[in-house]
Amino acid sequence: MQGKVAEMKQPEVMAFENYELPTPEKGSILLKVRRSNVCGSEIHIWRGEHPTKKAGVLGHEMVGEVISVGEGVDTDFAGAKLDIGDRVASTYFQVCRKCKMCQKGAFNLCENAYEFWNKPAEESPHFHGSFATHYYVHPDFYFYKVPENVPDVIAASANCALSQVYFGIEQANLQYGETIVIQGAGGLGLNAAAISKEKGATVIVIDGVDNRLKNAYKFGADYTIDFKEYETVEKRSERVYDLTNQKGADVGMELSGVPDAFSEGVQLVAGSGRYVSIGNVSPGKSTSFDPGLLTRKSINIIPIVRYHPWYLKKSLDFVSDNINKYPFADMIDGEFTFEEIEAALDSSVKREVNRASIVF
16 A cells, blocks of 8 residues: 655655555554644744755644554553554654663653654655655654544644643743743644643733734633734833733743744743743744843743653643633634645745644
8 A cells, every 4th residue: 555745855845755655663653644733843844944854754743543553562652552543643753762861851852853753755664744644653752542532633733732832831830820921822822821721820922913812812811912012022021010010920931933032031021930932943043132131030941842752641631621621623723635735834834824734
């Protein structure tokens, strides 16, 4: 049997190719892709902004159906019995457990995380990304069964957007009764708002798009700050302080991918607060920054790349437990067929859709 992959030959150039389906090696599984989203990382790569990834099979935020398993695979990474036909979500990176970072317990920084990610399609086992009819899950990729009450449209977002902000929020140790200010109300920001609200925090969300700001309230925001109303850093900072009894937010979270948001964030966070940086992932971009203010306020900066892999299980459980409380499915506002992947990417770049999804 054959499957098809969509391979980026160079930025903004895509080609479709057919390959024989591989037989999973020991510890691996082969999935039939059911749904795959366009994540911010794909947008950066598609536009040629990634420092190293300039070609290869894209796609990683997905949910798939098990069609074959390698030797020794009879459960998922939480010990749940695994059968052919089960739906699973997998991390898009591996955790080798042998490198210097893994030995330090920094599993999200595994030095071999991307050994099998975004590779050329001609290289076996071919199905290196989820912009394809099938997806090959290597032995050190953690995967978990999708709860029965979680539909594909929600499950597909768990292995990146939700897991990463969940990890970031817990690294910042957000506590009940604290205030968090979230910069950006895209998929990451909305997930962050819901998690923060469930932890008992007061949630402030900053964005400049009307629809995003409306969605923020649906996902637990107590207050929103509109760029169009508060046009300057000073005005936004003043508004945050007004909403926090002149203390500032206990936790700040940058999810916009805009370098200037990082320098602004230090203005919004209270003394001895914590500031999580996730959105800015493209090296080489810069912003004016006030290190003296950082020092005076003694803010703890927490940069986050990826997540500890078991957060994928926590994320699936989170959406399962809150499936009727937050409109997770509404985050996807653009659906495309496999043959329309280029249109999905281009629409995402132009911000014609907030979150595009490829439905197989």
